[in-house]
Amino acid sequence: MYSRASRRLIPVFTKPFQSKSYEGLLKRVTMASSQPKRPKVVTVDNMNPHVRTMEYAVRGPIVARATEIEKELAAGQKKPFPDVVKCNIGDAHALGQQPITFIRQVIALATYPELLNSDQFPEDAKKRARRVIGGCKGGSVGSYSDSVGIEPIRQDIAAFIERRDGHPSNPNEIMLCAGASEGIRSLLKCMVSGEGKNRSGVMIPIPQYPLYSASLAEFGCEQIGYYMDEATGWSLGKPELKRSITEARKHCNPVAIVVINPGNPTGQVLSLDNIKDIIQFAYEEKLFIIADEVYQENIYAKGAKFHSFKKVLREMGPEYQTMELASFYSTSKGFMGECGLRGGYQEAINIDPDVFAMLKKLISAKLCPTVLGQIAMECTVNPPTQGEPSYDQFIKEKKIVLDALAEKAKLVAETFDAVEGVSCNEVMGAMYAFPRIHLPKKAIEKAKSIGMQPDAFYCMQFLEEKGVCVVAGSGFCQVEGTYHFRMTILPSVEKIKDVMQRFREFHSKFMEEYKD
Structure with missing residues (x-):
C-alpha cells in the first residue's frame, strides 16, 4: 500500500513492522524523497529541434497500439478477431516468408568455418564462404571490415551491376552499408549546407517513404515534394517536376532529386521514357540523382520492366555521362527479405573526388556495416549459377517467393478496387498497395474533432475492430484532400485473403456508421 497524500512512493503499513533492516530502508527512502530533484540536463525544450520534428509513420502510434493489442490477446482478453496482422512494414520474415537456403548456408559457413569440413553443405556455398572469409581480417567475420565493405564483395557487386546493365562498374565506387537506409542517410547528410534561402533542398516523390522526410527533418534540409499522378498509375511528368523546383527555389537551394523505383508506397514501376525524362530534368536543373532501387527484383505487372537509372543514363547522350548519380540496393527486399541482417550497397558515380573522400570519412566514423549483412549481399549479387x-533449389525458392508476391499483388489491388468507396491502382512492383479511401464528411469531421488525421482515424478503427495494422497515407504525404493507407502484401496468400475479408467487413460498417 502507498500513501496517496503525495506523489512520493512512501510505503504505508497497517501494523507495526519491527525489522531493523526495514527501518534502515525506510530511513533511506524518506531521506531520498525529501531531497530536491536534480533538473534534467537534456529536455524536450533544449534537445536537438530537428530530432523533435522528425516523424516515422511506419513505426508510429498505430503500430504501438497494435503491439499493445497483441499483449492483450496474449493475456486472454477477448477481441472480435483472433490475431493482429501487422501489414505496416515490409518485414518479409516476420510475416512468414522462409529464408533462402543458400544465403543462410553461406552465412553459417562463414560464421563457423569448421563447417567447411562438413559434407552437409554444397560446394558452391563453401566457395562463397571461403571468398568472404578470405576478405576478413584475421579470417574472421567477427573482425571489422573496411568502412566501405569487404573488398571481394565489392568486386562481386561491380560484376553484378555489369551483368545487369551491360556497362562497366568500378568496385572503388561501391560502398556497402547497413541496409540501403543507412547509405541514403549518409549521402543526404553530406548534402546539407546553408541557411535561409541558401539552405539545401532535396526533391522527393509524394507519396514518399518516411525515411526521406524523417532524415531531411533530422538534418535540417528542406523537403521539396513533387507529386506523382495517381490518375495515371502514379506516373511522373516533367511539368510537375518543373513546378516543384520553381516553387522551391523561392526559399531554398535544390541540390538533389530522389526517385524510388519500383515505388514505395505506391508500387508503380517507372517506364523507360519516364526515367529518361527525370534524367533530362536533373541534367537541366543541375541536380544530383538519388535512385532508390531496393525493389528491383519485385516486378509483377505484365509488360513492366525494371530499368536502372545508371543503365539508362549510360545509354543517353554524351552530355549526360558526367552526371552525379547514387543508386541503392538492399538484401531486405527482393526475394531475400533479410531485413534484420541489414545488408545494402550504394554505387556512386561521377562524384567529386574530394566529396567522395568526405563521404568515406563520414561512414568511417561508424567503423563498418555489419559483416553478416555484407555476406547476405554477397549471396544476392553472386548467387548459384547453372x-x-x-542452383536448382535456389531458383525454386526464389520463384516461390516472387510468384506468391505477384499473386498477392493482383489479389489485393483488385479486391480494394472492387469495394465501394475505395480505389486502388495496380500494384506493379515493390511490396505494397496504396488504396485511396473516399471518406464521408462525417468521418472526416469526427477525426478532426479528436485531433487525428482522417485516414489515421480510419486505420486506427480498422485495427481496433479487425486487428489489421496498416499505415495512414498522411504518414507518407499525399495530395491535400485525399486519403490513403499503405498495406504490405507480404503475409501468406491465405492470410492476405483473411485480411481482405476483414477489410470488406470493416469498411462496410465504417461507411454505414459515418455516411453523410
Whole structure:
C-alpha cells in the first residue's frame, strides 16, 4: 500500500513492522524523497529541434497500439478477431516468408568455418564462404571490415551491376552499408549546407517513404515534394517536376532529386521514357540523382520492366555521362527479405573526388556495416549459377517467393478496387498497395474533432475492430484532400485473403456508421 497524500512512493503499513533492516530502508527512502530533484540536463525544450520534428509513420502510434493489442490477446482478453496482422512494414520474415537456403548456408559457413569440413553443405556455398572469409581480417567475420565493405564483395557487386546493365562498374565506387537506409542517410547528410534561402533542398516523390522526410527533418534540409499522378498509375511528368523546383527555389537551394523505383508506397514501376525524362530534368536543373532501387527484383505487372537509372543514363547522350548519380540496393527486399541482417550497397558515380573522400570519412566514423549483412549481399549479387549444386533449389525458392508476391499483388489491388468507396491502382512492383479511401464528411469531421488525421482515424478503427495494422497515407504525404493507407502484401496468400475479408467487413460498417 502507498500513501496517496503525495506523489512520493512512501510505503504505508497497517501494523507495526519491527525489522531493523526495514527501518534502515525506510530511513533511506524518506531521506531520498525529501531531497530536491536534480533538473534534467537534456529536455524536450533544449534537445536537438530537428530530432523533435522528425516523424516515422511506419513505426508510429498505430503500430504501438497494435503491439499493445497483441499483449492483450496474449493475456486472454477477448477481441472480435483472433490475431493482429501487422501489414505496416515490409518485414518479409516476420510475416512468414522462409529464408533462402543458400544465403543462410553461406552465412553459417562463414560464421563457423569448421563447417567447411562438413559434407552437409554444397560446394558452391563453401566457395562463397571461403571468398568472404578470405576478405576478413584475421579470417574472421567477427573482425571489422573496411568502412566501405569487404573488398571481394565489392568486386562481386561491380560484376553484378555489369551483368545487369551491360556497362562497366568500378568496385572503388561501391560502398556497402547497413541496409540501403543507412547509405541514403549518409549521402543526404553530406548534402546539407546553408541557411535561409541558401539552405539545401532535396526533391522527393509524394507519396514518399518516411525515411526521406524523417532524415531531411533530422538534418535540417528542406523537403521539396513533387507529386506523382495517381490518375495515371502514379506516373511522373516533367511539368510537375518543373513546378516543384520553381516553387522551391523561392526559399531554398535544390541540390538533389530522389526517385524510388519500383515505388514505395505506391508500387508503380517507372517506364523507360519516364526515367529518361527525370534524367533530362536533373541534367537541366543541375541536380544530383538519388535512385532508390531496393525493389528491383519485385516486378509483377505484365509488360513492366525494371530499368536502372545508371543503365539508362549510360545509354543517353554524351552530355549526360558526367552526371552525379547514387543508386541503392538492399538484401531486405527482393526475394531475400533479410531485413534484420541489414545488408545494402550504394554505387556512386561521377562524384567529386574530394566529396567522395568526405563521404568515406563520414561512414568511417561508424567503423563498418555489419559483416553478416555484407555476406547476405554477397549471396544476392553472386548467387548459384547453372551447373552449380545449389542452383536448382535456389531458383525454386526464389520463384516461390516472387510468384506468391505477384499473386498477392493482383489479389489485393483488385479486391480494394472492387469495394465501394475505395480505389486502388495496380500494384506493379515493390511490396505494397496504396488504396485511396473516399471518406464521408462525417468521418472526416469526427477525426478532426479528436485531433487525428482522417485516414489515421480510419486505420486506427480498422485495427481496433479487425486487428489489421496498416499505415495512414498522411504518414507518407499525399495530395491535400485525399486519403490513403499503405498495406504490405507480404503475409501468406491465405492470410492476405483473411485480411481482405476483414477489410470488406470493416469498411462496410465504417461507411454505414459515418455516411453523410
